[in-house]
Amino acid sequence: xxxxxxxxxxxxxxxxxxxxxxxxxxxxxxxxxxxxxxxxxxxxxxxxxxxxxxxxxxxxxxxxxxxxxxxxxxxxxxxxxxxxxxxxxxxxxxxxxxxxxxxxxxxxxxxxxxxxxxxxxxxxxxxxxxxxxxxxxxxxxxxxxxxxxxxxxxxxxxxxxxxxxxxxxxxxxxxxxxxxxxxxxxxxxxxxxxxxxxxxxxxxxxxxxxxxxxxxxxxxxxxxxxxxxxxxxxxxxxxxxxxxxxxxxxxxxxxxxxxxxxxxxx
Amino acid sequence: xxxxxxxxxxxxxxxxxxxxxxxxxxxxxxxxxxxxxxxxxxxxxxxxxxxxxxxxxxxxxxxxxxxxxxxxxxxxxxxxxxxxxxxxxxxxxxxxxxxxxxxxxxxxxxxxxxxxxxxxxxxxxxxxxxxxxxxxxxxxxxxxxxxxxxxxxxxxxxxxxxxxxxxxxxxxxxxxxxxxxxxxxxxxxxxxxxxxxxxxxxxxxxxxxxxxxxxxxxxxxxxxxxxxxxxxxxxxxxxxxxxxxxxxxxxxxxxxxxxxxxxxxxxxxxxxxxxxxxxxxxxxxxxxxxxxxxxxxxxxxxxxxxxxxxxxxxxxxxxxxxxxxxxxxxxxxxxxxxxxxxxxxxxxxxxxxxxxxxxxxxxxxxxxxxxxxxxxxxxxxxxxxxxxxxxxxxxxxxxxxxxxxxxxxxxxxxxxxxxxxxxxxxxxxxxxxxxxxxxxxxxxxxxxxxxxxxxxxxxxxxxxxxxxxxxxxxxxxxxxxxxxxxxxxxxxxxxxxxxxxxxxxxxxxxxxxxxxxxxxxxxxxxxxxxxxxxxxxxxxxxxxxxxxxxxxxxxxxxxxxxxxxxxxxxxxxx
Numbered sequence: 001x002x003x004x005x006x007x008x009x010x011x012x013x014x015x016x017x018x019x020x021x022x023x024x025x026x027x028x029x030x031x032x033x034x035x036x037x038x039x040x041x042x043x044x045x046x047x048x049x050x051x052x053x054x055x056x057x058x059x060x061x062x063x064x065x066x067x068x069x070x071x072x073x074x075x076x077x078x079x080x081x082x083x084x085x086x087x088x089x090x091x092x093x094x095x096x097x098x099x100x101x102x103x104x105x106x107x108x109x110x111x112x113x114x115x116x117x118x119x120x121x122x123x124x125x126x127x128x129x130x131x132x133x134x135x136x137x138x139x140x141x142x143x144x145x146x147x148x149x150x151x152x153x154x155x156x157x158x159x160x161x162x163x164x165x166x167x168x169x170x171x172x173x174x175x176x177x178x179x180x181x182x183x184x185x186x187x188x189x190x191x192x193x194x195x196x197x198x199x200x201x202x203x204x205x206x207x208x209x210x211x212x213x214x215x216x217x218x219x220x221x222x223x224x225x226x227x228x229x230x231x232x233x234x235x236x237x238x239x240x241x242x243x244x245x246x247x248x249x250x251x252x253x254x255x256x257x258x259x260x261x262x263x264x265x266x
Numbered sequence: 267x268x269x270x271x272x273x274x275x276x277x278x279x280x281x282x283x284x285x286x287x288x289x290x291x292x293x294x295x296x297x298x299x300x301x302x303x304x305x306x307x308x309x310x311x312x313x314x315x316x317x318x319x320x321x322x323x324x325x326x327x328x329x330x331x332x333x334x335x336x337x338x339x340x341x342x343x344x345x346x347x348x349x350x351x352x353x354x355x356x357x358x359x360x361x362x363x364x365x366x367x368x369x370x371x372x373x374x375x376x377x378x379x380x381x382x383x384x385x386x387x388x389x390x391x392x393x394x395x396x397x398x399x400x401x402x403x404x405x406x407x408x409x410x411x412x413x414x415x416x417x418x419x420x421x422x423x424x425x426x427x428x429x430x431x432x433x434x435x436x437x438x439x440x441x442x443x444x445x446x447x448x449x450x451x452x453x454x455x456x457x458x459x460x461x462x463x464x465x466x467x468x469x470x471x472x473x474x475x476x477x478x479x480x481x482x483x484x485x486x487x488x489x490x491x492x493x494x495x496x497x498x499x500x501x502x503x504x505x506x507x508x509x510x511x512x513x514x515x516x517x518x519x520x521x522x523x524x525x526x527x528x529x530x531x532x533x534x535x536x537x538x539x540x541x542x543x544x545x546x547x548x549x550x551x552x553x554x555x556x557x558x559x560x561x562x563x564x565x566x567x568x569x570x571x572x573x574x575x576x577x578x579x580x581x582x583x584x585x586x587x588x589x590x591x592x593x594x595x596x597x598x599x600x601x602x603x604x605x606x607x608x609x610x611x612x613x614x615x616x617x618x619x620x621x622x623x624x625x626x627x628x629x630x631x632x633x634x635x636x637x638x639x640x641x642x643x644x645x646x647x648x649x650x651x652x653x654x655x656x657x658x659x660x661x662x663x664x665x666x667x668x669x670x671x672x673x674x675x676x677x678x679x680x681x682x683x684x685x686x687x688x689x690x691x692x693x694x695x696x697x698x699x700x701x702x703x704x705x706x707x708x709x710x711x712x713x714x715x716x717x718x719x720x721x722x723x724x725x726x727x728x729x730x731x732x733x734x735x736x737x738x739x740x741x742x743x744x745x746x747x748x749x750x751x752x753x754x755x756x757x758x759x760x761x762x763x764x765x766x767x768x769x770x771x772x773x774x775x776x777x778x779x780x781x782x783x784x785x786x787x788x789x790x791x792x793x794x795x796x797x798x799x800x801x802x803x804x805x806x807x808x809x810x811x812x813x814x815x816x817x818x819x820x821x822x823x824x825x826x827x828x829x830x831x832x833x834x835x836x837x838x839x840x
């Protein structure tokens with residue numbers, strides 16, 4: 001696998017829109033061509049090479065390309081946007097939209113990422129060692145098609161509105177989350193190993209949410225059903241199963257109404 | 267002003283009876299003139315291409331408050347769809363609800379010169395006009411909605427046609443409107459009581475009138491005034507299985523009415539997006555749902571005072587928006603997507619819901635088929651106009667795709683065999699499989715130009731290349747002799763015109779927009795009526811008692827909101 005390394009050389013005055021930092025776009029390009037790819041700074045078009053030193057080489061296809069970013073890119077947005085294969089390693093913090101709409105491949109963010117990361121993703125893996133911002137794995141504003149596949153794993157905490165309109169895939173948060181988890185959720189799995197605040201599963205119609213810690217205030221639209229002993233991401237334990245959101249429409253399967261499931265660990 | 271002569275194109279003009287003859291078309295001072303009359307004209311070589319008068323859209327939702335709500339509540343639709351400005355061109359955005367700029371450019375690229383905004387809530391007419399002004403290039407007008415208006419309901423209940431007419435004339439002048447639109451007559455008002463009018467004989471609560479009376483009364487008032495356009499109806503029970511009976515009942519109300527106007531209009535009733543109104547069966551399932559286009563078209567073909575537009579479903583993800591509030595409520599419960607709704611005091615309502623016409627479902631395919639069937643079954647193409655009820659059945663930019671389906675049996679077969687999942691049951695439940703008619707370019711010119719222009723009462727300005735008409739000419743990169751092999755060429759050509767002259771100004775040159783148009787006009791109708799103290803009193807009374815605005819804040823001040831009007835004067839004092 002070919003490895004290409006980007007080292008930030010200066011801090012952009014405005015936030016850099018760098019959707020071109022993506023294995024699909026780098027693949028098959030010389031380092032010079034990559035340096036000439038555009039980035040937007042506000043409405044101005046500049047070159048990627050103005051902000052990064054580029055070393056190593058990219059592979060002939062996305063799958064054969066690993067992009068390593070050495071340094072803080074907390075003012076660089078859209079890293080790995082729409083990527084379908086290959087790997088991106090970020091050794092530092094990144095700005096918003098990391099791995100947004102990604103369909104495959106792998107992103108390893110060794111620092112933290114800002115909001116809208118994994119937005120609308122349909123496949124691939126997004127691993128975040130630090131914290132994630134708001135709207136992780138959610139839907140783009142206005143859209144009813146949030147995360148549909150793939151895996152997001154955050155070792156630290158996540159912000160608010162994670163998994164909004166989620167339809168598939170898995171989000172695992174090692175730490176705590178802020179308000180609004182899985183709002184309008186229609187599928188997929190969210191696992192929160194720490195605490196959640198309020199509005200967990202609001203308007204949820206389908207899918208699974210697991211909370212290992214406490215939920216500060218439970219939504220009124222969830223009803224306790226039973227206790228279950230299950231294994232969740234390597235942890236075995238006893239969980240209280242709630243179903244909801246009962247105020248919403250719910251489909252049926254084999255005569256049974258399908259509800260969103262909310263598991264709270266004892 | 268530059269004169270132009272368009273040389274050696276294949277010219278189609280049903281008004282002049284020109285069917286593909288190779289000839290020259292000339293424009294001087296913004297008007298069409300005899301090709302021999304221009305001397306120092308700029309030449310445009312149209313050899314191997316199709317030349318027609320610019321197209322006229324009789325029904326589209328492209329300006330106004332609900333269009334703008336549609337834009338606001340679908341940010342996801344704009345994502346990755348923006349095109350940056352370049353040269354004279356401004357930035358474009360959006361898909362089913364494009365920005366005003368894109369709307370203007372889309373129309374220009376498709377070779378249109380005029381578009382009628384199909385539903386203007388009178389209270390929000392100012393907003394509608396602001397958007398019209400912001401839409402470049404094309405001339406536009408807007409139809410205020412009357413079918414659920416309290417004045418109209420009260421006058422019609424008492425059978426007061428003269429008062430209805432006086433009120434219509436007043437409202438057209440107040441809102442700078444063009445004609446009479448009627449959406450789900452009575453039904454939208456009934457919805458204020460949690461009800462609907464599902465047949466033409468359902469009674470509107472409180473007002474005690476029926477859709478039949480409303481449609482009949484509005485036709486009578488329209489003809490009493492002698493307006494350029496006829497009554498423009500969106501009937502009851504839109505989209506409901508089994509609604510074709512209601513449609514026939516609605517159409518039959520036109521029996522006995524005669525057109526009265528000085529504009530050459532021959533119809534008294536225009537039924538819009540007829541596709542949504544030709545359904546049989548009891549549900550949307552393939553074992554029950556069926557096309558009733560033949561039943562409806564048998565009737566339409568037997569009349570001479572009804573016109574319609576198709577409203578073809580284009581199988582896209584789109585945004586539905588209509589003054590038919592109860593229908594949108596119903597739709598939002600069918601697809602569980604987001605829903606916006608508003609009531610417009612005393613006048614109307616509106617709802618908006620995104621909708622996906624999925625080719626993998628039977629019903630979307632059947633709807634697609636029914637819209638095309640209507641166009642293929644019409645005996646006189648001057649009666650049937652191509653629309654997608656944009657954006658309800660499909661985005662505006664899909665018009666060329668609809669032309670392709672109408673003009674090529676091969677393209678339809680390809681859809682039924684390869685694109686639609688339930689092609690066989692659609693053949694079984696609809697008439698599409700039996701129809702091998704292919705609309706000719708001559709007929710297409712009737713269905714997109716000559717016909718709509720005549721029914722809008724604008725035949726003296728648009729829709730033909732007759733000497734003296736507006737210099738609105740489109741040249742399409744389509745060779746009717748050698749491009750017949752591939753239907754895709756039709757879609758490409760009619761979406762990417764080579765040349766567009768609008769009012770004699772060069773807007774598109776060799777496929778590129780080179781001007782944003784200097785003379786965009788808003789058409790409205792000023793109908794003079796005799797003084798009517800009863801109506802004047804009622805208006806003043808209603809503003810005092812019910813409206814949340816005063817009359818002064820209601821009027822669309824022409825100098826501000828309609829900076830470049832084209833006023834059609836009608837004298838109804840006789």
